[in-house]
Amino acid sequence: MAVRIKDFFIVGFPGLLPEHYGPVSALLFVLFLAIAVGNIFILAFVKYEQSLHKPTYLIFCHLSLxxxxxxxxxxPKIILKYWLDESIISFYGCFAQMYFVHFLGATHSFILMVMALDRFIAVCVPLRYTALFTNTTVSVLCGISWFMPITWMVGIVLDALALPFCNSNIILHCYCDHLSITGLGCENVRRVQLVGLGLAMFSLLVPLGFIIFSYFVVIVAVIRMSSSEGRLRTMSTCMPQLLITFLYYMPRCFVYLANNVGFTFSAPVRIVVVMLYSLLPAAVNPIIYCFKTKDIKECLKKKFFTRKIKISTKN
Known part of the structure; x- marks a missing residue:
């Protein structure tokens, strides 16, 4: 029998003992700080450093945002759960969180496709790169990457909102997502979940297919270079993008393949794995930008180390 649910209960990590709430919430808070500080730093640094106003770094900014x-x-919600025992999220608050989780996931995937296109043009048609891939071009492509998921994610949310819900209001996750919410429905659950799965696969596999094709062509082009120095230099420019793409897609592919070959994760393990592949790249990506990108490294050296030398000289 369907009931009117006013709010949902976020379980978080199932089976976690109360004495572990403090360390887990502290770890999540450190992760949140790393994501916030790292990505805000990238956004601010690229904005105020004129030499970085280039297509590649504009893409980095969209990913950081x-x-x-x-x-x-x-x-924030899962941190509050373990700090202040705030496990309740409102009905519409949960659906709003679900919307942004999937909207941002799809957007991230399409921006990675734009990043792959950037490297494809830079390596395969380098003489036309500056003409084809301008800041305006990147802004338009990234704008489309943000706009496209807006429409179909609204449809997914409205479809899920129309579900009648049964007695349970327990979300077996650290945040509200489509599968967790629709799993509480009474009728038409399979249809709604299949529609959500189809759109999720489209937003992941279409960009992934293009990314694999682009980097395959790039690697072939690099191998065919006559100069070993040229090969190293070209691969070094592609390395940050490859690392970022690997961190985003490989864990997702692993979980998907494991489920399809009959290997099932327990609820606690599944939630930990999902949290890791959802949030760890967001904390690690700014480090990759800073230490694996030559232009950003050079700018950081000039800004901080040169200033330090000047101060030491004056003293």
């Missing part, structure tokens, strides 16, 4: 907002949407 996406990662920052995702951290703000997912982490």
């Amino acid at each position: 996406c990662d920052f907002v995702f951290g703000c949407v997912t982490l």
Whole structure:
């Protein structure tokens, strides 16, 4: 029998003992700080450093904004649960969180596709790169990456809102997502979940297919280079993008393949794995930008180390 649910109960990590609430919430808070500080630093640094106003770093900014907002949407509620025992989230608050979780996930995937296109053009048609891939081009492509998921994610949320819900209001996760919410429905659950799965696969696999094709062509082009120095230099420019893409897609592919070959995770393990592949890249990506990107490293050296030398000289 369907009932009117006013709010949902966020379980978090099932089976976690109360004495572990403090360390877990502290770890999540440190993760939240790393995501916030790292990505805000990238946004501010690229904005105020004129030499970084280039297509590649504009894409980094869009990824950083996406990662920052995702951290703000997912982490504060679960931190409050373990700090202040605030496990309740309102009915519409849960659906809003679900919307942003999937909207940002899809947006991130499409921005990674734009990043792959950037490297594809830079390596395969380098003489036309500056003409084809301008800041305006990147802004338009990234704008489309943000706009496209808005429409179909609204449809997913409205579809889930129309479900009649049964007695349970317990979300077996650290945040509200489509599968957790629709699993509480009484009727038409399978249809709604299949529609959600189809759109999720589209937003992940279409960009992934293009990314694999792009980097395959890039790697072939690099191998065919006659100069070993040229090969190393070109691969070094692609390495940050490859690392970021690997961190985002590989854990998701692993979980998907494991489920399809019959290997099932227990609820606690599944939630930990999902939290890791959802949030760890958002904290690690700014480090990759800073230490694996030559231009950003050079700018950081000039800004901080040169200033330090000047101060030491004056003293």
